[in-house]
Amino acid sequence: MRHLAISAVFLGLMTAQPALSQDYITPRVENEARELIEKSLDSTIGYEVVESLTTEVGPRLAGSEAEERAREWGVAKFRELGFKNVRVEPFEIPYWERSFEDAEIVSPFPQKLRITALGGSVGTPDEGVEAEIVRFETLQALRDAPMTGLEGKIVFVDEYMTRTQDGSGYGVAVQKRSGAANEAGKRGAVAALIRSVGTSQHRFPHTGQMRYDADVPKVPIAALSAPDADQLQRALERDDSVTVWLAIDVQSPGMRPSGNVIAEIQGKSDEIVVIGGHLDSWDLGTGAVDDGAGVGITVGAGKMIIDHIRETGRRPERTIRVVMFGAEEVGLYGARAYAEEYADDLDKHIVGAESDFGAGRIWRFETRFGEDKLDRAAEMVKVLAPLGIGPGGNMASGGPDMGPIRQRGVPVVTLKQNGWDYFDLHHTPDDTLDKIDPDDIAQNVAAYAAFVWMAANMEGDFRAEEPDETLASE
Amino acid sequence: MRHLAISAVFLGLMTAQPALSQDYITPRVENEARELIEKSLDSTIGYEVVESLTTEVGPRLAGSEAEERAREWGVAKFRELGFKNVRVEPFEIPYWERSFEDAEIVSPFPQKLRITALGGSVGTPDEGVEAEIVRFETLQALRDAPMTGLEGKIVFVDEYMTRTQDGSGYGVAVQKRSGAANEAGKRGAVAALIRSVGTSQHRFPHTGQMRYDADVPKVPIAALSAPDADQLQRALERDDSVTVWLAIDVQSPGMRPSGNVIAEIQGKSDEIVVIGGHLDSWDLGTGAVDDGAGVGITVGAGKMIIDHIRETGRRPERTIRVVMFGAEEVGLYGARAYAEEYADDLDKHIVGAESDFGAGRIWRFETRFGEDKLDRAAEMVKVLAPLGIGPGGNMASGGPDMGPIRQRGVPVVTLKQNGWDYFDLHHTPDDTLDKIDPDDIAQNVAAYAAFVWMAANMEGDFRAEEPDETLASE
Numbered sequence: 001m002r003h004l005a006i007s008a009v010f011l012g013l014m015t016a017q018p019a020l021s022q023d024y025i026t027p028r029v030e031n032e033a034r035e036l037i038e039k040s041l042d043s044t045i046g047y048e049v050v051e052s053l054t055t056e057v058g059p060r061l062a063g064s065e066a067e068e069r070a071r072e073w074g075v076a077k078f079r080e081l082g083f084k085n086v087r088v089e090p091f092e093i094p095y096w097e098r099s100f101e102d103a104e105i106v107s108p109f110p111q112k113l114r115i116t117a118l119g120g121s122v123g124t125p126d127e128g129v130e131a132e133i134v135r136f137e138t139l140q141a142l143r144d145a146p147m148t149g150l151e152g153k154i155v156f157v158d159e160y161m162t163r164t165q166d167g168s169g170y171g172v173a174v175q176k177r178s179g180a181a182n183e184a185g186k187r188g189a190v191a192a193l194i195r196s197v198g199t200s201q202h203r204f205p206h207t208g209q210m211r212y213d214a215d216v217p218k219v220p221i222a223a224l225s226a227p228d229a230d231q232l233q234r235a236l237e238r239d240d241s242v243t244v245w246l247a248i249d250v251q252s253p254g255m256r257p258s259g260n261v262i263a264e265i266q267g268k269s270d271e272i273v274v275i276g277g278h279l280d281s282w283d284l285g286t287g288a289v290d291d292g293a294g295v296g297i298t299v300g301a302g303k304m305i306i307d308h309i310r311e312t313g314r315r316p317e318r319t320i321r322v323v324m325f326g327a328e329e330v331g332l333y334g335a336r337a338y339a340e341e342y343a344d345d346l347d348k349h350i351v352g353a354e355s356d357f358g359a360g361r362i363w364r365f366e367t368r369f370g371e372d373k374l375d376r377a378a379e380m381v382k383v384l385a386p387l388g389i390g391p392g393g394n395m396a397s398g399g400p401d402m403g404p405i406r407q408r409g410v411p412v413v414t415l416k417q418n419g420w421d422y423f424d425l426h427h428t429p430d431d432t433l434d435k436i437d438p439d440d441i442a443q444n445v446a447a448y449a450a451f452v453w454m455a456a457n458m459e460g461d462f463r464a465e466e467p468d469e470t471l472a473s474e
Numbered sequence: 475m476r477h478l479a480i481s482a483v484f485l486g487l488m489t490a491q492p493a494l495s496q497d498y499i500t501p502r503v504e505n506e507a508r509e510l511i512e513k514s515l516d517s518t519i520g521y522e523v524v525e526s527l528t529t530e531v532g533p534r535l536a537g538s539e540a541e542e543r544a545r546e547w548g549v550a551k552f553r554e555l556g557f558k559n560v561r562v563e564p565f566e567i568p569y570w571e572r573s574f575e576d577a578e579i580v581s582p583f584p585q586k587l588r589i590t591a592l593g594g595s596v597g598t599p600d601e602g603v604e605a606e607i608v609r610f611e612t613l614q615a616l617r618d619a620p621m622t623g624l625e626g627k628i629v630f631v632d633e634y635m636t637r638t639q640d641g642s643g644y645g646v647a648v649q650k651r652s653g654a655a656n657e658a659g660k661r662g663a664v665a666a667l668i669r670s671v672g673t674s675q676h677r678f679p680h681t682g683q684m685r686y687d688a689d690v691p692k693v694p695i696a697a698l699s700a701p702d703a704d705q706l707q708r709a710l711e712r713d714d715s716v717t718v719w720l721a722i723d724v725q726s727p728g729m730r731p732s733g734n735v736i737a738e739i740q741g742k743s744d745e746i747v748v749i750g751g752h753l754d755s756w757d758l759g760t761g762a763v764d765d766g767a768g769v770g771i772t773v774g775a776g777k778m779i780i781d782h783i784r785e786t787g788r789r790p791e792r793t794i795r796v797v798m799f800g801a802e803e804v805g806l807y808g809a810r811a812y813a814e815e816y817a818d819d820l821d822k823h824i825v826g827a828e829s830d831f832g833a834g835r836i837w838r839f840e841t842r843f844g845e846d847k848l849d850r851a852a853e854m855v856k857v858l859a860p861l862g863i864g865p866g867g868n869m870a871s872g873g874p875d876m877g878p879i880r881q882r883g884v885p886v887v888t889l890k891q892n893g894w895d896y897f898d899l900h901h902t903p904d905d906t907l908d909k910i911d912p913d914d915i916a917q918n919v920a921a922y923a924a925f926v927w928m929a930a931n932m933e934g935d936f937r938a939e940e941p942d943e944t945l946a947s948e
Contacts, residue, residue, distance in 0.1 A: 051708070054705075055583060055705065055708045055709060055712070056583050056712070057583070057585070058579075058583065058584075058585030058586075058705070059585060059586070066584070066585070105532075109529060109530050109531070109532065110532075110540070111531070111532030111533060111540070111760065112532075112533070114903060201908050201909075202676055202678075202904050203678070203759070203902075203903045203904045203906060204676075204677070226908070227760075227904070227906035227907070227908050230906075230907070230908055231528075231529065231532075231760070231906070231907075234525070234529045234907075235529060238529070238530070285677070286585065286701075286705070428677075429588060429677045430676050430677045430701070432677060432701035432704075432705070433701070433704070433705075433708075434675050434700070434701050434704055435675075
């Protein structure tokens, strides 16, 4: 673990600063938030939590026995750290797992290809499928293709993903994950391959969930690593007729248990500030950046606040709830279960924020507040600014697991992380603990701890006084 | 492919420079060497050759059908580029290939581990082996361990490799590749695992050849990727008793054909300057940096010289021979076959150099010449200096496939490449074309073309006038 001393030096004088003149955050709360930042930067709690999860549980596919062990781990971890009302809220999900996947160029240049089946894909026949490749530069090109001509072929969507700091390249590129199989199936193809949705040039295919449209023949779909997509592209540049063999075996045995692990730091009122990450991961890596990091950051922030309360004897005005969501990757099952479970309490949810974008430093404070409440956001940003966090827009998603409650009107915040490298690791075997920088995750814990403390103690809330349609929109 | 224009600008005035005053290199040869450098930097031939090999053949394990296809590719490529006396010189090797490999932590923290069997390893029983791990920080610690206490265990040698520019970290770290199984076998262990011999922090295990000592029980051995070695290390920090299951299946069906692919550029005499790379690769990647690059660099240099001869009508004084060695990875079989085949001609071999260290820029000109001939090396370095190449020592290996002829007294040169990143890729699935920088490989082609041209045309040779024992030493 790297030494964190620099951060402490950088912010050493912070608590000695006079509080800013703020309307909604009292000087005491502001100073407490600054103290939480300073202490969090000197703490390794965020890293320790993700280290514990990835080491003691490792990969934890939604609905698997490993995800169940992760829930047990979550309950024990929350209790160990002093959280209260620790519980598992169970639900069920349709289970899917991969058993086998392999591919190769059969002709004219025989060699193995590294693939991974996308989540939800059907398998191939036992002997695999062998067919000619038809390449499309983009998903749009496949969508624009005639409805005939692809019968019996393997469609290859070779679209690249753009690397961006804010992750916006993902929203575009991820469409092929479902789109390729559906468009291929409609046209009678026998399988689909995509260039991985990711930015890495290492030889890891990126998995991720896909979904079949109703009434479309289901064809198996897998992702190629970028070097393998390059290879197939080069083969096709040399020869119009490239044949690939592809075999995928998957299991879909029906419903399996999953669940959310929830804990609280009791406040003086029953109003709630909810934060969290998701507990499940894909099967290939150990789910360190996706989303062990989010669990570590939000649990770590909670732990900093617990210590603060113990030291000062001062409870927050509002209750702070930390959620380890289950079954995010395969379709936000935990988020939907949460929104359903707390449907009648959502008006008590003051604000929500999920950390689900790795462990890179937070650089922007985005909100989805009532437009008439943005002065509250501005006050919080002032306190977070020494962490290198600037103001963002008011169209925050709040993170995937905040979607269902955001759509029901709960204000959300996205503490936007630097995602420049995130999609190098996302959904690959390479998503392992060593990719997390302890200094960076500590900055995240600091930002969450301060944000949560301010939100739980500041005057008023973040909902528009006049309910506003934009809040509930996607 | 990246644009190479910068290199041309950088060296644009080179041919206009007056020749240095040199004793062994005539002004004409010197100017021709400079011209070869300039043209090579503007050429993409080196990259094109490795692109062709990795795309059209891909992985080419020694003794496999793919290596045979690589020889056919080599013959065709040499002919296409205008080389003469193109031939395959066959030999046989004991064949080994992997069929299956898998491992997992069984308890207390069940999760998959990414491993690869080392070349030459025996397999496990079909059901695998399951046993407690005993970790050793270094191979030396295992060597120092008592002869009892490891019966029925899996030995884990967790030694790290140091990243160095000159690759010297490899010589130390690679000892565990054979040492771990032999020391484990002697002590009654059931298997051995090593932290991969490599410097990458990506989740690729590095394969490589191992060899059993005579009279030692043969235990299966595999390498863990660095993140998996970290994981096992962390598990052992938490719990003394960590159980791992490991299954390896390999095939060793006996002797199989391999061969060297050889071609020449005819000189005025039968003296020979020999350069080359090795044609075989490990099975996991496509053998781009190891050693498609070396093939591309040396074949490319030859092609630059062929073009030069065509333009000027001037043959070199000496014959230039380019060799694509077979079966290097599994024990220098091609190199030994070459030394045997040309045993009576070795006194005609003026100098040899193999490129087998990736495609990084050459930074040092190392020799193994007679001490009384080092003034020749100094003259060549002066011409290579504008490429960023400085003088090196006189203990060059000449590259692995030069070993057998160097040991028989042939002077050798190592055009030492920057190997800082080489062991991130070496022997992994990630050894693919995209890792080669076209500018860097062009610099290599330029250096080889100029060196070979000077060596083939300069006065005198590089052997000590009084034969010197150091020349023949390892």
